[in-house]
Amino acid sequence: METLDKDLRSIQEVRNLIKKAKEAQAQLATMSQEQIDAIVKAIADAGYQNREKLAKMANEETGFGRWQDKIIKNAFASKQVYDSIKDMKTVGVLKDDKAHKVMEVAVPVGVMAGLIPSTNPTSTVIYKALIALKAGNSIVFSPHPNALKCILETVKIISEAAVKAGCPEGAIAAMTVPTIQGTDQLMKHDDVSLILATGGTAMVKAAYSSGTPAIGVGPGNGPAFIEKSANIPLAVKRIMDSKTFDNGTICASEQSVVVEACSKDAVIAEFKKQGAYFLSAEEAAQLGKFIMRANGTMNPQIVGRSVEHIAKLANLDIPAGTRVLIAEETRVGRNVPYSREKLAPILAFYTEDGWEAACERCIEILNGEGAGHTMVIHSENEEIVREFALKKPVSRLLVNTPGTLGGIGATTAIAPALTLGCGAVGGSSTSDNISPLNLLNIRRVAYGLREIEDLAEKPAAQTEAASIDLGDKEQLINMIVKRILAEM
Numbered sequence: 001m002e003t004l005d006k007d008l009r010s011i012q013e014v015r016n017l018i019k020k021a022k023e024a025q026a027q028l029a030t031m032s033q034e035q036i037d038a039i040v041k042a043i044a045d046a047g048y049q050n051r052e053k054l055a056k057m058a059n060e061e062t063g064f065g066r067w068q069d070k071i072i073k074n075a076f077a078s079k080q081v082y083d084s085i086k087d088m089k090t091v092g093v094l095k096d097d098k099a100h101k102v103m104e105v106a107v108p109v110g111v112m113a114g115l116i117p118s119t120n121p122t123s124t125v126i127y128k129a130l131i132a133l134k135a136g137n138s139i140v141f142s143p144h145p146n147a148l149k150c151i152l153e154t155v156k157i158i159s160e161a162a163v164k165a166g167c168p169e170g171a172i173a174a175m176t177v178p179t180i181q182g183t184d185q186l187m188k189h190d191d192v193s194l195i196l197a198t199g200g201t202a203m204v205k206a207a208y209s210s211g212t213p214a215i216g217v218g219p220g221n222g223p224a225f226i227e228k229s230a231n232i233p234l235a236v237k238r239i240m241d242s243k244t245f246d247n248g249t250i251c252a253s254e255q256s257v258v259v260e261a262c263s264k265d266a267v268i269a270e271f272k273k274q275g276a277y278f279l280s281a282e283e284a285a286q287l288g289k290f291i292m293r294a295n296g297t298m299n300p301q302i303v304g305r306s307v308e309h310i311a312k313l314a315n316l317d318i319p320a321g322t323r324v325l326i327a328e329e330t331r332v333g334r335n336v337p338y339s340r341e342k343l344a345p346i347l348a349f350y351t352e353d354g355w356e357a358a359c360e361r362c363i364e365i366l367n368g369e370g371a372g373h374t375m376v377i378h379s380e381n382e383e384i385v386r387e388f389a390l391k392k393p394v395s396r397l398l399v400n401t402p403g404t405l406g407g408i409g410a411t412t413a414i415a416p417a418l419t420l421g422c423g424a425v426g427g428s429s430t431s432d433n434i435s436p437l438n439l440l441n442i443r444r445v446a447y448g449l450r451e452i453e454d455l456a457e458k459p460a461a462q463t464e465a466a467s468i469d470l471g472d473k474e475q476l477i478n479m480i481v482k483r484i485l486a487e488m
């Protein structure tokens, strides 16, 4: 009875939020680029100013990650994302190609639904609000229930700042009673035009099945291949820094390391030197039981947790100061937990004979889970990087950079984003790092350049066409019939 009541309240709330968001969007649609940009700047400034408070709230509420790193994530989502979009033209005429007589006009999609994960809650709200508003849309958030408080606080802070900068009330809103039924209603509502879904596989699938256009992010599971020409200490440092960043909660983070047999010893020695602990077969089996839940999905008990926490959970005795746990693995599959996505400081370690075998292993891992997402290669050999680029089922092949920060565009020049498209192979409509340009439609105003008869290929026919009076339908049909008969 109580659940039913909660569901009804959630559905009713969603309907109200969508109604207001629709009215707000109608006003946004009349605003100039300058007015929209002022709102977007206010959101970015508010997110940045509150980065520490929101980071601490997210960490405290979810138990995931490290608040120190969440500050960096909030700063990234506000400042770096803002810098990358601030000069983007997103309102009115985007392009006017006088030579080809085609003009492009931006058309906001309307009201958006934003699903927010518990792993990156506050940063994802700031990021999604920025890109939605920059494209002239309003957005209603569906918070992951385990991160409700910090998500609502973020929405409050940025929406108040936006309203002060001229944003209509209701353009940025969040469900305060998040239930599956309420979120379902949000995703299926006729007045919602686009869903931006980041979260667990089930929620992303629900978004795709809702009948509303959706941009979703499938699971990541990126391997990092250390090719023999790589600078091993630097490659290991980047992997360690990446895997420990916010305790591994970002989906572009490395999930396994693949090395060639010839450099195995050197790589293991370097990992140990930098604070990794290689689990024995028994220890790996013991910890392996905690990686997945019975239903085959990632176990929240290990997600975003420190090595000490995970070791205690699995009753492992590991050296103090260990930063990452590594298990040697030779298999890949749904029932091989180390070969799956582990948003925690845990890595699988594969050894292969030569780079071609390593290449095949990376493909096998990605086809097992994470196809279309991201992988990393550490190499000084351009030829091998090129070969990898041609073959891998990923949307981002990162080279000589940490996966976590490279994938989101913090240490690379790809678009700064916290929603990373996984392409068709990953069940996504785009392989882009999502930016405002993915959240608007383009109306093309195209002038006629030639008449129908100019489309005929044969010069003779063109001459004939030139002499036809376009108003004379009979003459035009006769000419077309004559041409068809001539070609038979």
Ligand SMILES: CC(=O)SCCNC(=O)CCNC(=O)[C@H](O)C(C)(C)COP(=O)(O)OP(=O)(O)OC[C@H]1O[C@@H](n2cnc3c(N)ncnc32)[C@H](O)[C@@H]1OP(=O)(O)O
Binding pocket: 115, 116, 117, 118, 119, 120, 142, 143, 144, 145, 146, 178, 179, 180, 183, 198, 199, 200, 201, 202, 203, 217, 249, 250, 251, 252, 297, 298, 299, 300, 303, 343, 417, 418, 419, 420
């Ligand atoms: C760029 C990036 O880094 S994006 C990273 C995004 N990736 C992820 O978040 C990783 C995928 N997430 C997960 O696998 C899981 O969410 C975990 C492991 C992190 C956390 O697991 P849990 O806390 O059990 O959360 P889970 O997502 O399974 O959802 C718990 C419940 O909340 C519900 N729920 C989740 N999101 C919502 C929502 N937006 N609205 C309503 N209900 C929701 C789920 O349906 C589930 O309900 P149930 O218990 O009745 O089945």
